[in-house]
Amino acid sequence: MSNLAEADVASTKRQRPKIVFTGTVGAGKTTALKAISDIAPVTTDVRASEDEVAAIKDNTTVAMDYGHLVLASGVKVDLYATPGQERFSFMWEILGRNSAGLILLSDASRPNPIEDFRFFWQRFQPIVKSAPVVVGLTKTDCQSPELVEALQDQIRRDIPGAGAMAVDARNAVDMKKLVFSLLLRIDPALLR
Template structure:
């Protein structure tokens, strides 16, 4: 952790809860770049992020964490590289109701492989109340075959405490000596 400013990325497919997660955790009103959906995204929701979401979490007087949400659509992948610069970690949100959430996992791990070479990963699975499979154990098995053992949590992106758990797990991955 840097003493003043830190940057965490939230990534994942459309509808996984990135915008909602940042809004639920940010200590300032979040900045969003939602636009009316005009492609297959319209089947899942009416608006989608086209550039980024942004919020700030104040850890103490001197330390803040900048929260950046990436667009979920592959056509905006140029933003993924831009937003990854200077990131200290990645929170990958996966929507368990999507047709192929394991493929989503594999796709986003590959898309953010450059960041993940130097930064930790935490995985949050959303909408498990609507689709109970795959389970967190299944995700863990897939990740382990890829040589990864990140913390994995079932979360509700609307719940500040759930999202705070993701951020804390990421920060503890960076510095296990951090105080709660």
């Protein structure tokens, strides 16, 4: 890419940042967008067909979810959520490209949330490159505080600066805190 093209991408990331949510099926990506988007999100949920997914929930995202937030400064933040299933991973590349920041949701009620989080982090790092990342640990309401703390400690050791906030994807205040913590890492001027 030429220097000029790189400068264009960098300025778009500040003028109209794109934030991508990812994580396993059921981590709360679609729920989070519904909680915080200023418009009713566009979703591509369909009835779950695979047994593995159907055991978790009735509907699953096959392409993406889209919503947006308008900041006090007037800047519009585009919000995308990826499908969780690896068979739709071609969408990870499409949605993740040129994103200003990544929100990795890890479901604390799954058997190995650390393995899940590492899997998505490894897959998304080459896509989002050096864009900032924050981690939201969801479904902590059904887990012991000791487990939640141990998971947060491990995530913070894996990615220093990722935050590892315990959030409920259904709670707009929690999710906005997570998004704003990412915007701060992208460019503090966005929150002025």
